[in-house]
Structures are given as structure tokens and as C-alpha cells.
Amino acid sequence: MEKELETLISMPFQELMSYYRCAMMEVETKFRVLSEDFSVRYERNPIQSVRPRLKTPESIINKLKRYGWELSTESIEKNLNDVAGVRVICSYQTDVYDLAEALLKQDDVQLIRKKDYIAAPKPNGYRSLHLIVAVPIFLQNKKKMMRVEIQIRTLAMDWWASLEHDMKYKKDVMISEQISKELHECAELSDAIDRRMEYLNRQCEKR
Amino acid sequence: MEKELETLISMPFQELMSYYRCAMMEVETKFRVLSEDFSVRYERNPIQSVRPRLKTPESIINKLKRYGWELSTESIEKNLNDVAGVRVICSYQTDVYDLAEALLKQDDVQLIRKKDYIAAPKPNGYRSLHLIVAVPIFLQNKKKMMRVEIQIRTLAMDWWASLEHDMKYKKDVMISEQISKELHECAELSDAIDRRMEYLNRQCEKR
Amino acid sequence: MEKELETLISMPFQELMSYYRCAMMEVETKFRVLSEDFSVRYERNPIQSVRPRLKTPESIINKLKRYGWELSTESIEKNLNDVAGVRVICSYQTDVYDLAEALLKQDDVQLIRKKDYIAAPKPNGYRSLHLIVAVPIFLQNKKKMMRVEIQIRTLAMDWWASLEHDMKYKKDVMISEQISKELHECAELSDAIDRRMEYLNRQCEKR
């Protein structure tokens, strides 16, 4: 416990957190730039929102402990990929992949890992495209690569994920198998309508 | 055309628009306050986002013309209810009604009209609760009641409405009857899953 | 120490803090409304910025202890006037008083205390108009009056105050009498130029 507190209030920890905030801003700006570009060129804006999120000190420590990793800033930087997060919500599945492609083409973005939970949804029904990237941040005296987790998903995927998250995190509640099964079904139904709306949109665009 | 331009650049028009912006800010703040209150008391925050929107001068003029109303600031204030708009997106249908009730209870909010497109959806499938209210704004030398249109809807209703809006507004495209029919079906399917998720949430809360 | 922690993580404390955030938003909106109104009617906008600020839990506890007040939410609400703060920066001294007057005229704002540190600067040279007011916040089931400290000052007063604050809060530094004296002189010089600029502005307006 003391060791934890010591880590949290230390200068190097505060510094590291500020670097993650910077990386988050850089990635957010990259998507805001793409949003400007898409908006002007298409008749619709595929990006509905871009939301940065920084992991709290509590959940950083919990994750380190859960995996048996050392409690230090070096360990955080080496072991965790999701301290800085950016969530991008767009209209259709095609947009998800177009945005990911546009980002990964950029010469200062380095892909660390991609997990496509749209092609292969999680067992509970969760759908989203996850990218771990490293981007440069320019500090007063150095340039530093920092890792950011990016989640790109459609409005429908985000709808399901945010309601499911709220249910799961009610305190002291274990979700029964029955409810899990039904949540999974809702995810699949929502995915079906999502694809149908995208199909209708393509019909409109073709005409 | 000249008459229109004259109206738009006139001081009274600029003044009126600034009053609508003020009214929008007041309503937005009312929902942000409710959001704080709900967040602390429940284990989830029912308000996902609050978005103000001011009608453009172009669409104000178009609407006045379409209805054959006079082109003047008095006419705008008398005839139009939707110059200032605030859209509130929440998790479940119950939240929609709870929020509307909490707002209408406030002693400085005056209800002008309520349209419940959830109980009775529009022919195209659109679902939302619309309130026209008047709220006071405190200017340097006077207090003035201004009208604001409030749309409260669930994430699922908003998802459908925003995609449908994008399709409809593609330039020069008339949506075929076939596509309209399918959009309507998607609205109903989305409503069905929405209710099912709300039911699951209640199951979790009960336990 | 345990008593402090208990207080800080308790539901009533979290609730009270959220009420202060709401009151801050209400006051901020009141000034944004006045800013809209002044901007349209004058050829300049007297409000340069409006900044809310919530006292941290640490400084709330320190203040309670310093004055020997009880450590409880009731005690916070009864004894502290500056948990919620809003700072308003404007162009000239006349604006400071005009804004204060416009605010205090509003029928839902209740003045608790006024301290005019412009007419009578603090010993260190600090100038600002301080108002403690109570404003209503509308929660889901009740209306509640909450206190907010408002500081209204000119850009020049804010410039001096923010630099002086940074110097004073350097760690472990006691400001020498010599430096205090010079800071005080700078405050007076800055006030002299402030008045001279205001005089020049009036000359321009008269012509």
C-alpha cells in the first residue's frame, strides 16, 4: 500500500501521465483533422465523435497487480498499452476501416497491434476495432514515442457497448448466464440492423 | 432577396439571435445540472450528451416563406418554436420521461407544447419526445422569456434518426418507397432491441 | 486523518461537491448570457473570460482545520463561502461594476456579501471585486440555494494577481519584505496604466 502511494505521487509517475495526456491529444487531433477532410469531401461526416480517456491511477495499479507486474513507471510504460485511450465513433462499418487505414498510412504513426473484434466479436457480443499505436510527442527537449489504444466502432456498436458496460459495473452484481445470453443476442440483432442501414445508405449513394 | 438580406444584417435580428443563444445556454445548463444530480444518485448516468443547435438564417427564412409568414424579427419570435434547439440523448426510455418530468417541474420553465413521438412515432418511424418550453434569460436591463425546442431520445432512437437524416439530405436524391419502407422497419427493430436492453437493465437493478 | 478520509469519500460529500459544480455552472451561464448581451449592444465585448474553479478537497479540509471548524458536510456548507468560485475578467473598471450591478439585479440571485478590493486594495496590493452570492439549482426533486464566490477584475488586475500568486506559491519560499514592497509598487503602477487606458478609451468613445 505504501509502495503504491509512493509510486503515485512520485515525479516520474506524474511526468509519465502527462506524456500519455499529450499522446492522447495528438491522436485526437489526428482524427479531428481526418474528420475535417472527410466532411468536406463527402456529403456526410462519418466521424460522430472522438473521445479521449486516461486510465485512472487506481486501475493502472490494479492491472499491474492482476498480472503480477512490477509497480514502477518503467513497468507501466513497458507492460500497459491502454493507459491513454481514444474512442472514435462513426456511422458505418466501412467508415471504421477507412479511418483505420487513413490513420495507419501516416508516416509518424507506428502500429503495435491490431485486434479486429468486428470480424471476430468477443464472446459476450462486443464489436469494435482496436489499434495499439505509438505516436511521437514533442517535448521541450526531446521527441518521445508513446503508446495509445484506439477503439473505432459504429454508433450501434457503441450503443450496445455502453449499455452493457453500465449493467456489468453495477456494484456487487454478477450477471446471470441468462442475461448474458440475452445481451449477446441483442448485440447480434443490433449488428444486423447496423448492416441493413449501411446497405440502405449505399442504395441512396448509388442513385 | 434584398428584403431578406436587410432582415439578416439588421441589429434587431442579430439581437434576437443572441437571445436564442442565451436561451439555449440556459436549457443546456439545466440538463447539465440534472446530469450531475442523476450521476451522483444512481449507479449510472442516464444523460449521454446534451447538444445545443441554432437554426441557420437560411433555414429561418425558408421556413417563414414556406408558411407564408412575414419576414421580420417579430414574426420569427411569434411563429417559430425551433430557432433554438437542445437535443438530449439518454440511455433508456424511462430516462426520457424522467428527465422531461424533472425539467417541467422547475418553477422558471413554462411548457408551451409537448409532442410525444415515442408513444406515437412519425410515419417514417422517427421516435423522440419533443418539448417546446419558454425559459427566462437575464439581460443587462431586463428579463425575457425565450422559446426553445427540446428533443429527448434514447441512444438507439438517435442512432436511427441521425443515419436517416444523412440519407435524406444527400443532394438531389428522392428516397424510394422501398427504401422508406425498409428504414421504417429498421426503426421498429431498433426500438424492439432498445426495449429489450432496458428490460435487461431492470433485471440487473432488481437483483 | 481517518476522519478526513471518511468525510471525503462519503456519499453526502460527493453530493455536496456536485451541487457546488451545478451552482458554478449556473453562475458561469449567467455571465455568458450577459456577455452575449453586452457584445451585441456595444462595439466591444467587456467580458474577456469567465473561469469556474472548484476548491480541492485538500484545501477544504485545511481551511476547516485552520479555523477550528467541524469536519462535516454541514459545516462546509455553513462555514465556507468559496468552495465554488467563478472568476470574470473584463476590460475596464467600469465594466467590473456594470457587470456586478447587472448580476445583482437578477431576481434569482441573492447577495450574501460584497468586498470591494478595488476601492480598498488588500495590503499586498491585490485589487478585485468579490461577491458572495446564493443562486438556485434545480435538482430532480428539489430546488436548492448554493453559495458561490465571484471575483470580477480587469485584465491588468488579473495579470498582477496571477503572477503574484505564482511567486508566492513556489515551494518553501518566504517572500522577503523587499520583494513584497516591490510587488506592491508594481500593483499600483499597473493600476495607474489601467486607469489611463480606460480614460483613453472614453476619449475614443466620445468622439
Place this chain on the structure above:
Amino acid sequence: MEKELETLISMPFQELMSYYRCAMMEVETKFRVLSEDFSVRYERNPIQSVRPRLKTPESIINKLKRYGWELSTESIEKNLNDVAGVRVICSYQTDVYDLAEALLKQDDVQLIRKKDYIAAPKPNGYRSLHLIVAVPIFLQNKKKMMRVEIQIRTLAMDWWASLEHDMKYKKDVMISEQISKELHECAELSDAIDRRMEYLNRQCEKR
């Protein structure tokens, strides 16, 4: 007049403006990153605010005409350096130069021109450091260098500049020679106190 309107509503013009918005966001982010870095490492944050500003279509056209330049998007991009602007306000003169140096060191920032109105103030008394830089923006299919004008100044310089700007822009008012002379004196007095405050701050830091 028709030619002007044609230019303004054309796709290429809209596209160009969106590119300038992107460049402004990139530069703003660069300063927000530096602000994070300085805040953690020093006991004070030298950056008080970062404000983007896009030139209006009207003033773009006026400037092109004033200089007899062609009315086209190519001409805008070639001839104008100040379509996109970012103003950075900091505490002391040293901060102005430290920030400029930190920015110009970055390997994706290209300096086009530097004008040091602090070392050599404008005839009216205006003080500020101006940099014209080019920064890359990453669009869906290409990387493009865009020019941005950056103005870095202290709070005191900004105070004088913003009040002077308001006086000058009152409609139909020619500022008399007498008032100009007095404004110039105020600029110099304000500069003198600015340097004195910086000196006091250094005294505090040394101890």
C-alpha cells in the same frame, strides 16, 4: 462582386479553409503538449492560454484586393501567411523565447519567417513575437504542408494589444495623434512593469 462570391462558395475554397483549420489544430496541440511538459517540470505553467483564429472570408478578400493579388485559392495559399493564426499568451518574456525555441526545434515544423516585435516594437508600441511556420497535416490520401502565423506574447503585452485593438476598431473613429502618443506611452510603461515583475520572479526562484 460576383467573382468574389463564386470564389467563396467554391469547393476548392471550402477545402482550403478546412486545411487551414487542420493546421491551426496541429499547432494548438503542439503548444498544449509543451504546456503539459512545462507544467510538470517547473513550479509554474508559463503558458496562460492558446487561442486559434481563422481569418474571415471578408478579410481574406480585402487583403488580396489591397495588395492587388489575384482572387483565387492558389493566390491565397501563395500570398497570405496569416489565414490560420494561433496566439500563445505566457507569463514572462523569457517564456516567449523558450516556447519559440522549443517549437522551432521540432523536426516537422518549418520556419518561414520570424518577426521579433519585442526586440523592435511596432511604431504604435505593439510588442509580440511573430512566427510564420509550415506544419504537416495528414489527410485521408496525402500529407500537406500548411502555413500558420503564431503570435507569442506576455500577458501584459496581450493586455495592451487587446485594449488598443478595441479602441482602433470603433467604427468611424480616427485615433488622434494625441491619443496615439499616449497609447504608445502606456505600452512602454506596461513593458517596464512587465520586466520588473519578471525580475522579481527570478529573485524568488533563486532563493
